Amino acid sequence: MESKHVHQQIAAMRQSFFDEEVLDEFFSQLEQLEDQNNPNFVEEVFTMYFRDSTTLLETVEQAMKTISITFAKMDKILHQLKGSSASVGAKKVLNEINKTRQVLEKGNLEGTKAGIWEMRKEYESLKAKLEPYFQLKQANSVPQEK
């Protein structure tokens, strides 16, 4: 009974990611690639994504503090973040990246700073939502809903 309750909780958490548009259909695509041989695949992918994206975000945030900012270099980093965020289905993070790149393209420095702040906010929100979800899944070895 308790196990069923936990599974329902996990399913509800997962559904909330889509309802709140935190994740999109590409997250489902990742889940499709998970199987018995690799039951924690999605979590491993997100571990990789969070590790690399944290470094990229920190680089961009550091760059905003320097006097001379290379917009081209910043755009390159944001571009990379865009690709990886799109690939894991991180919808809200992706939306903020796209908005920030548009502002950066216009040379709006203050707008770019604000955009990066929003990106960081959505990114941290995503991590905060997914980490307990994966922990609960792993602790209860939930078979993937397809």
Place this chain on the structure above:
Amino acid sequence: MAPTLPSGDQASDQDNWDNGRLARKRQLLTEIVLRNRLTALVVDGDTTCRVLEQLLLRSYGVQTQGVDNGRDAVALIASGVKFNLIIIDMILPVLNGLEATRQIRDMGVHCKMLGVTACSGESERQAFLAAGVDVFIEKPLDPEHLVPILRELDGQ
């Protein structure tokens, strides 16, 4: 589990279309059997993207190799290694995807090349196609684009 329809009210046409599209995507992910052993090179500087693209290909039985920059991709092809498919990003470290694609084509390589990139502008699309990719796909690489190409390469 697909995102569910709104409870209570009649599902809208848009909801029905979205759910139908998701169902078709899931079908594509599972319903393909390749008769031949295909090989693919994935060229992407981002680890997450490269790993995911390789895993997606492997889920269809495609043997893959991955490199994280354009120079290594060109060197690998120049060494004589052959692939049925090359998936290449536009923005790459060391040697960018446009130049890497040109150099690969200049070597006389005629295999299918997919430009899979986070770039979405028409000028980027035209530039990548002009450099030599056969298909331009905005990231992420998904089964809807990939499966028909694999079937074509498999001679189905």
